[in-house]
Amino acid sequence: MSYHLYWMSGAPPVWRVMLALNLKKIRYTETRVTRDGGELNEPSFGTINPRRQVPVLMTPEGPVRESIAILAYLDRVKPTPALFGRSPAEAGVIWQWIMDYENHLRGAMVTMSMIAFRGEAEARAGELSQALDTGCAEMETILHRLRLMPWLGGADISAADIVFYPGVQWMRKALARLEPGPLHEMMENPALIRWEKQIEKLPKFAQTVPPHWAEGDPKNLDVLV
Numbered sequence: 001m002s003y004h005l006y007w008m009s010g011a012p013p014v015w016r017v018m019l020a021l022n023l024k025k026i027r028y029t030e031t032r033v034t035r036d037g038g039e040l041n042e043p044s045f046g047t048i049n050p051r052r053q054v055p056v057l058m059t060p061e062g063p064v065r066e067s068i069a070i071l072a073y074l075d076r077v078k079p080t081p082a083l084f085g086r087s088p089a090e091a092g093v094i095w096q097w098i099m100d101y102e103n104h105l106r107g108a109m110v111t112m113s114m115i116a117f118r119g120e121a122e123a124r125a126g127e128l129s130q131a132l133d134t135g136c137a138e139m140e141t142i143l144h145r146l147r148l149m150p151w152l153g154g155a156d157i158s159a160a161d162i163v164f165y166p167g168v169q170w171m172r173k174a175l176a177r178l179e180p181g182p183l184h185e186m187m188e189n190p191a192l193i194r195w196e197k198q199i200e201k202l203p204k205f206a207q208t209v210p211p212h213w214a215e216g217d218p219k220n221l222d223v224l225v
């Protein structure tokens, strides 16, 4: 079986897919694209993803786009470790945490990141304050869960952790550029830090970290749209 990933440095949805591929020990080849490079606008890319976004995983059955759809695909390719649980109850809990993040925290995370990375904290103070409040309310629930359980889904790592982790790293990057406040304090919670460390011990984790973060290149920070 051969798999090929189209990816962009710093994009949280891409990071999810890389974490899942490595967790499942599925080998893949890759093409790194950049926003400025124009690869996404090439006619050939439009045929594999009409939305002209990454990640796209090329599979023997054709291209699969949308990070969570790719996680579901990979779970069928290699069911162990299970990303979406083994029982109806586990699947329900895992999906609940995924949808909580997607529907509630992700938008606030994107808003605070864009404002922070573009240095617009003063000009968009009202919007920022609302995003930070939502961030605090959502993180409260997540922190409560992580104080009780090793992973968001329960006893084992799941798609919920993989979906959430890149968002946490974006939030950390954003908060480092903003005035300290309650969300900064919440992000220092030991349960969250313990959970992050568990993820960072996953196979080949270092290879999934956006290379331009390690290179200290400030460009391309706003790939998240």
Ligand SMILES: N[C@@H](CCC(=O)N[C@@H](CS)C(=O)NCC(=O)O)C(=O)O
Binding pocket: 008, 011, 012, 013, 035, 040, 052, 053, 054, 055, 065, 066, 067, 068, 223, 224, 225
């Ligand atoms: N819902 C999609 C989002 C994909 C997405 O937004 N990708 C962005 C990077 S974060 C992208 O490819 N943007 C290309 C561009 O804006 O030119 C997923 O989860 O895969």
